[in-house]
Amino acid sequence: MKAKRIVAIAALAIILIAGLYSVIFAYTNIAKTYDGSDVNVVDLYNNPTQYDVSDPDGVADIIVKQNLEKTMAANNVAAVVFDFRGFDTLGESFILLTAIAGAYVILSKSKKSKKEDEQ
């Protein structure tokens, strides 16, 4: 029992140290690639075709342009959820269906068993 506990503590400590080291390494040595502070949202929405794409912040421009060309939806999140990732949304909604079916089975059974206990 004691040996198991020592091994578990050692493993957790190693994982913690590795995680801390990787966080410090990433924070100090790796340069930032995308920071949304430079995106001019008003310009982007008024005229998405003539926005500066030379720096990484132009990624937002590409996303807006491609969405308008392919789906013509003003809300990009809705376009991604229902068009580009339609299968994902299908799975999500069926997870909800399954969860409600399971809750119905469990809760209705507990109701019945209550009645039986009273009798």
Next chain:
Amino acid sequence: MKFKNGITEKNVIMKCGADMMLPFAVVFGIYIILFGTVSPGGGFQGGVMVAAAAVLLYLAYGYNTAKNAINTEVLRVGEACGATMYVILGLCGLFVGANFCRNIFFDNGAVGDLISAGTITFMGYSVGFKVLTGVGFLLLLMMSLLAPDSDEEEEEE
């Protein structure tokens, strides 16, 4: 305070607050579903907001009134209908000759119109209807466990 017809009246403040807030909650949730492709929001969020109106009904008037006001059978069937509608709208892309969930007939109207996004709009509506009915049914199911004397009154009827 209990009446003979099974309606239990709760606190007056809760009742007046629910009476005032319930129409706004329902209308705002339906607005979020309908304008999911134009403004922030969508089917999931708006559906849960409409379903939360059942909680307001329960808080103000008790379980029996909420159960009498909302038909749970319709909710249970409606959830399956919403899921089927989503699958059918997703299969529309296959009939055109593209992949599953492909957006079709999206060239009508300008950007920002309600149905300019083609099938995305109607898929959002089907998901909203499905979440509305499913979460409403789930909330009514959970409320039935919170009401201890509901079974006895049902037997009396």
